Amino acid sequence: MTATHKALEQVDSNINDSLERLFAFLRIPSISTQAAHAQDCRAAADWLVKELHALGFEASSRETPGHPIVVGHRAGPQDAPHVLFYGHYDVQPVDPLNLWQTPPFEPCLMEGPDGAQEIRARGAADDKGQVMTFLEACRALIDANGALPVGVTMVIEGEEESGGTNLLPFLKANAGELKADVALICDTGMLDAKTPAITTMLRGMVGEEVIVTAADRDLHSGMFGNAARNPIQVLCDILSDLRDGATGRVTLSGFYDGVPELPDDVRRLWRDIGPSDEAGLGSVGLRWPAGEVGYTALEQTWCRPSCEINGISGGYEEPGFKTVLPAKASAKVSFRLVGTQEPETIRAAFREHVRLRLPKDCSVEFIAHGGSPASVVPSDMPQLEKALEALSEEWNTQAAVIGCGGSIPVVGEVKEALGLDTLLIGFGLDDDRIHSPNEKYSLTSFHKGTRSWVRVLTALAR
Template sequence: MAALSRTDLDRVLAAVDADLDASLARLFDFLRIPSISTDRAYAADCRRAGQWLADDLATLGLVAKLNDTPGHPIVTGTSSGGAERRVLFYGHYDVQPVDPLDLWDSPPFEPRIVENAEGVKRIVARGSSDDKGQVMTFVEACRAYISTIGRLPVDVAIVIEGEEESGSANIGPFLEAHKNELKTDLALVCDTGMWDAQTPAIILSLRGLMHDEFVVRCADRDLHSGYYGGAAANPLHVISKIIAGVHGPDGRITIPGFYDDVVEPSDHMRDSWAKLDLTTENFLGPVGLSHPIGEKDRLLIEMVSTRPTFEVNGMWGGYIGEGAKTVIPSIATAKITCRLVADQYPAHVRDCVRAYIRSKLPPDCTVEFLGGEGNRAVAVAHDNPLLAKAASALGEEWGAPAVTYGEGGSIPVVGQFKKVLGQDTLLVGFALDDDRIHSPNEKYDLTSFHKGIRSWVRILAALAE
């Protein structure tokens, strides 16, 4: 297949600009479908959203299919133009619930464009940023190629699931069952964000996750706090004391073995992160905080991306209703999550955490564990040549070098791509920190959508070289 000329690339980019209104109209049709995956009442809408996308991919000449699963269907679309390189693109068509509905300024599934005080135009609707708007940046880039030069510069396999917001229970088995047809040179995920509104980013690593729940039992029933107070063990006190001891005064986690297998970044990488100048003021300030509580000898960006964590997500026991009830509870529960980094194993971290908790139990108290599942962290090699191509393409479009760094969250499917398909993933997204994903009034800047399409046009051209 002949290489894409600069003239052809310019023609495709011009087509993106000329077709923007039609691209928005298609996105708005997609956004109007309330595909809330976690609520069974919306199962038919999830299927409708999947079918809408499959039909749209078919108009591009892709072999499109709505694949049934035990849950919501998975959409696939594949091309076979004989290109030298083949890429897999992943996204999701399901969205989060919209509650509380009364905090929305307009109905969440009636998309509209609003303009803020600075003149920035924004697409407002549930799913506009997470992840329908991001998915459609890639689809519209493919459309521009096919409508302009009649082909894609690389072959593609598109996989869009409908359960990302509710656990992705069926994507792993689906990849396993279709691994031969989905094997590509590289996976691309558009479910992340920019460094800021002017600076594109490629995420090179994602933290893994281990989540657990533990129940501490002391007395055989709730006790009168007057009769027994001062003598009987209180499981809420026990849990509180255990959790209070997890972090030392230097911010390090005190659990023996917790840091086993943690890979330290190179001095070069730490220097590059320092230049990004992620400060307490610009990171914690917007959420009303002013002091980072992580390890004292680490950069803030390390704390939230390349260092493991131990967090308490919930803790309860006894009476929590209105008014007073003077009891010492017999049972208390805590939910925890640990974000993991390369090369930590979830099972090893789980065992270390559980051993620590057991070692801190006082006499007369027992503990039961109810979780322990997890997934490993994933990372892309910094010297991957396809990374350099994608970064260069983003820099051309945005007029600023693409930032590469690790993100603190977890996207389990990226680990599945590595485990099942044996391929690396580049996470390239155009969301912004203020997009209010999962919250009322979710939005996606019009520039994110427009330049996101143009960015994929450039990336696909670069990957074809």
Template structure:
């Protein structure tokens, strides 16, 4: 296949690609708001029409919520052996608060911000612009050669921004149709402007809400303070015992299965130059609180954590009330890495709480989800192909980064379809996704298209 000619075609067709993106962004596909259900369906139908126009067998698949778009390339390919699944989503976040937008969020336009051309509009980056980088790359490859480098299946979701309630049942029901060699996911960021990245690991999550109860009613602290157990006192003791003086989590077995980074990965992250000061200063902090002896990026991308996300107990209104509350509660989250078992972490936490309660106290628990950490092996051939193709396009080595949070679809692909994911995205930290005035750099869109053309071509080689 003539990659050079396809890249030239991408450059020449950029205005047409932008017009298609603008048409896509104009569709108000807000999945969380039932008032926009028809617009969400229109966006799905728009995607089907675009893919059918390229020669895919595409259809809108019904779910209990918003529909899925599924499309298969059944035409000629250079490499019959490899078959990839591309995932994106066509729904967007609500635009509230509308008054903070400088222009209509569904009237996309090109602006110049700080000397850089950007595409402004809801969904420009998350995820309509990112999704179209792949589709436009496919368009150029087909226009140039009439075939694709590898077989391609496309899955576009209409509920990603509203919790993906239909995704896992859909994957389970269509496993044979959707399970491929690797999933290509374009819903992540670059390391920096003009420095591409592949997100090779994501942390999992265990969420727990614990409530400690003592007396059968709130008590007057003047009458009962001292002799009666105070749930807030017990709760703070329980939470304080979850970390040691070096910032490590104290649950027995918490670090079982947690490995250290390969030297080459650790060195590549160190070379990125992130320090305690550069990381903390933008949020008004300067003193690190994590594991002693671990770098900032290692803590965020490759180490498990325990954090407290909310505490409630006693009187919290205006003024003052001298009361011993009957209950106190906390929401606790554990970010997990590959090798940790969410079920074991949850039970270890519950045992930690129970072991610290006196006979007059009880604890109840409410789970808030649990998923394991995920990672591509550092020597994965998919990773190597992606890194090589990105460096060829951007002229600098691509960075292998981790994700401190979770991308649920990646876990669903691995758990239900038995399939790894290659996460290549072209967003930037300042794209203001989910916020007013969302934007996507024009260069991210343009070179994102070129990057996918290179990656698909490299997969066949």
């Protein structure tokens, strides 16, 4: 029996123990964005250090200006490649609590609508369940064979859900210690429940908050309506100009500079493996794609840039009715970036767009909410083909190469600080309800995800 199959048998025979460890991790309410849970974040970091020590890793919890970052090292065979695995132990807040069918920090197994078993808890999919697939794969390889096939360094942070501002400085400060041949991130998903995938395209993001002020106080709309500027109307007019109504294209000056067109062969592949517009949007009660004319819904989320209004407020927003002319109105706007679009260039173009349309008697304030460029995995990356073969073997189907509409800034940060390309291999599903009540992680994702990492780490050693 090969070393790989010994480890796979170890995964299968110890799945219940693996679940117990995952459940212990999930019980820690490590909500990084809420100060009341700072000690819980520290407890999650300490729990990971203890687990890594048990696996023979040299591990420690490193202090940062925010929550600790866990670092662990275990050497592989001489001349074997070395991988850097990234994950995060912090989770999203649980509000609204009344929508949870089970307590968010009391993990349990439940039967899903399709009869399959689901792990239900906050953090089950994002990202504790995904992190534990990798840890349990390492455990199986070590228990079965006494060693890992490659050297492994783990960096598991506690602020991904609250901005992650301390990660990049930490990576840069410890670049020598964190040297590796490739980075691995398990914070993504599969194409579908039966098809594993490696994400090779991630969109970047720019977040902006804009506040328009007119009068020096709220006004009576009967006394001042028509005569005084209404900041809500001003802001609505400005925001409506962000897209061309006929084509759906974003109108910012130079917005599409650096945006590549999708190659025809990739477009054909995506249309073969991906859902139709109706099927993809049907899961959320919609049918017709918005945005740019001439692109499918999948193409628009995987490889096209976007502009979205994420929130708008002003005036009276409580129950009942009040005829007020507000002094201020605000909106939160995000841009998803592709290709070589530069975040600060897009931010500057947005601010110029607003200023050019601002009428007399109004002032504007901007608040930046982060920015990161898009990330693309090189198609000729040697580890990519090895990982695809390993995933295909485990799932008994051809692994897919996909894009992702979201943004994972750590991919760019790892490249900037450490010079590493990243393989994004995750086992989440579209219906895992991450960031929402009743978050879940498929038991199959957890089990076969662990088996997949056994195969991937072994393949990377070759």
